[in-house]
Amino acid sequence: MSDLLSFLGGLDLQELWGIVWLSLWVSAAALMLATAIALPLAALLALRRFPGRDAVINTLHTFMGLPPVVVGLFLYLLLSRQGLLGFLSLLYTPGAMVLAQTILAWPIVASLAHAAIVNVDPVIRQAAVTLGATPRQQAVTIIKEARYGIISAIMAGFGRANAEVGAVLIVGGNIAGYTRVMTTAIALETDKGNFELGIVLGIILLALALLANLALRRLQRRGRGAGLEMSSWA
Amino acid sequence: MGYSFWLKTWMAGLMLTLMLAGVKAAAETIHLRCASTTSTENSGLFKYLLPIFEKKTGIHVDVVAVGTGAAIEIGKRGDADMLMVHAKAQELQAVQEGYFVNRHDLMYNDFVIIGPAGDPLQIKGLTSAVDAFKKIYAAGGPFVSRGDKSGTNVKELALWKAAGLDPKGKPWYLEVGQGMEKTQRLANEKRAYTLSDRGTWLATKDKDRLEMQIVLEGDPSLFNQYGVMVVNPEKHPQVKYKEAMTFINWLTSPEGQQTIAAFRDAHGNQLFIPNAK
Numbered sequence: 001m002s003d004l005l006s007f008l009g010g011l012d013l014q015e016l017w018g019i020v021w022l023s024l025w026v027s028a029a030a031l032m033l034a035t036a037i038a039l040p041l042a043a044l045l046a047l048r049r050f051p052g053r054d055a056v057i058n059t060l061h062t063f064m065g066l067p068p069v070v071v072g073l074f075l076y077l078l079l080s081r082q083g084l085l086g087f088l089s090l091l092y093t094p095g096a097m098v099l100a101q102t103i104l105a106w107p108i109v110a111s112l113a114h115a116a117i118v119n120v121d122p123v124i125r126q127a128a129v130t131l132g133a134t135p136r137q138q139a140v141t142i143i144k145e146a147r148y149g150i151i152s153a154i155m156a157g158f159g160r161a162n163a164e165v166g167a168v169l170i171v172g173g174n175i176a177g178y179t180r181v182m183t184t185a186i187a188l189e190t191d192k193g194n195f196e197l198g199i200v201l202g203i204i205l206l207a208l209a210l211l212a213n214l215a216l217r218r219l220q221r222r223g224r225g226a227g228l229e230m231s232s233w234a
Numbered sequence: 235m236g237y238s239f240w241l242k243t244w245m246a247g248l249m250l251t252l253m254l255a256g257v258k259a260a261a262e263t264i265h266l267r268c269a270s271t272t273s274t275e276n277s278g279l280f281k282y283l284l285p286i287f288e289k290k291t292g293i294h295v296d297v298v299a300v301g302t303g304a305a306i307e308i309g310k311r312g313d314a315d316m317l318m319v320h321a322k323a324q325e326l327q328a329v330q331e332g333y334f335v336n337r338h339d340l341m342y343n344d345f346v347i348i349g350p351a352g353d354p355l356q357i358k359g360l361t362s363a364v365d366a367f368k369k370i371y372a373a374g375g376p377f378v379s380r381g382d383k384s385g386t387n388v389k390e391l392a393l394w395k396a397a398g399l400d401p402k403g404k405p406w407y408l409e410v411g412q413g414m415e416k417t418q419r420l421a422n423e424k425r426a427y428t429l430s431d432r433g434t435w436l437a438t439k440d441k442d443r444l445e446m447q448i449v450l451e452g453d454p455s456l457f458n459q460y461g462v463m464v465v466n467p468e469k470h471p472q473v474k475y476k477e478a479m480t481f482i483n484w485l486t487s488p489e490g491q492q493t494i495a496a497f498r499d500a501h502g503n504q505l506f507i508p509n510a511k
Contacts, residue, residue: 028247029248032244032247035244036248080313081312081472082312089472092296173296174298175297175298176280176296178265188275188276188299191272191276192276
């Protein structure tokens with residue numbers, strides 16, 4: 001432990017804890033917002049046919065590759081005092097970072113969730129129809145069937161949000177004790193030439209990602225177990 | 235496991251997260267936002283200075299460290315309250331344009347010309363960096379250049395320009411594209427001259443067993459002047475002008491200046507020399 005602490009150099013434990021905590025809650029908030037936007041859209045795209053649907057799906061797939069620096073710059077201009085949303089005073093706050101991560105994560109969650117729902121065996125829907133399900137009940141059944149893939153989609157979204165550095169650096173400002181998260185701290189330490197500390201922080205970040213994924217995996221397994229009960233839509 | 239369960243869990247999670255965000259935001263004291271440069275932040279100066287200032291005044295300073303150009307732009311847009319940067323010409327121009335007020339010189343750090351321990355070109359004794367560069371050019375160096383568009387590199391190129399010389403492409407002029415420490419080591423191996431910053435030189439000369447010495451220092455053209463200024467409150471009414479002035483007045487006061495002078499880097503070297511008037 002003392003070896004680890006000596007690696008931390010100028011960073012004290014309280015500071016480190018603050019950085020870890022901020023990383024976690026910013027990513028968690030972004031992920032929840034992203035999921036709230038992405039899941040209804042994914043369901044709509046998978047279950048309904050409407051004009052322009054293909055265009056929306058293509059756009060979504062393109063947005064999966066949004067360059068974080070571009071999103072950061074775009075948000076910066078939007079949130080700046082001179083920008084459209086300048087009156088919100090959001091620039092250089094954790095709120096702005098949540099927004100940036102949400103923008104980056106939701107297309108991934110939506111695309112992958114859409115794919116998961118589309119891939120549900122059509123037999124399921126037919127069976128539901130045969131059993132007299134209303135369209136709403138059919139939709140619920142299909143989405144339930146796709147939950148394993150949907151949780152994978154959420155995991156991928158968390159990865160994107162948590163690993164992001166370019167956008168949160170621009171809109172968060174990497175302010176010590178206020179908007180400094182794991183990734184921006186690593187960038188800063190690398191800049192300073194403190195490579196050991198950068199690696200230690202990287203390992204902590206990976207450990208966090210592992211914990212978050214384990215939690216989501218648990219959910220995933222439980223979801224699968226529930227599926228076996230063939231719980232009805234009634 | 236019904237869907238309402240997951241929905242409720244999810245909603246509760248969202249609420250909790252947003253509440254935590256709210257609580258954190260509410261618990262905050264006055265935040266003064268200072269845009270500065272990465273090299274200033276990396277030196278550790280803020281980490282040393284800000285707690286002393288906060289203890290005295292209760293004002294918490296948030297530092298956004300970016301490139302010099304970005305820092306000035308952020309200030310012009312009103313996204314910071316004040317600036318601490320080191321680009322005097324650009325600062326004065328921005329003040330002239332009405333974006334900033336109350337600019338003060340604060341402190342400087344400096345570059346040094348280092349060369350082989352024996353100083354074969356006899357640079358020692360010269361007082362002007364430009365003259366030293368002329369002598370190095372005439373003798374055919376060798377000279378090692380960072381070649382990476384860093385602040386040190388930019389300063390070096392400006393000195394060549396001031397000397398009216400262009401060493402680019404000369405066989406004795408080595409552009410290495412590396413950091414300062416590696417550049418020094420290379421210069422040591424090649425028995426060459428190079429331009430370094432005092433902080434790196436002091437921190438690494440013993441560790442890297444450099445058989446080199448400072449051959450020229452103290453020429454004002456090697457100074458890297460730092461300045462502070464406030465965003466013009468007439469352009470951006472939300473600027474925390476009073477708090478920014480409290481900070482600037484403290485920095486430029488005898489007490490603030492002594493505090494800056496007492497700052498030491500991890501190797502015990504003084505990096506900044508206060509020179510507020």
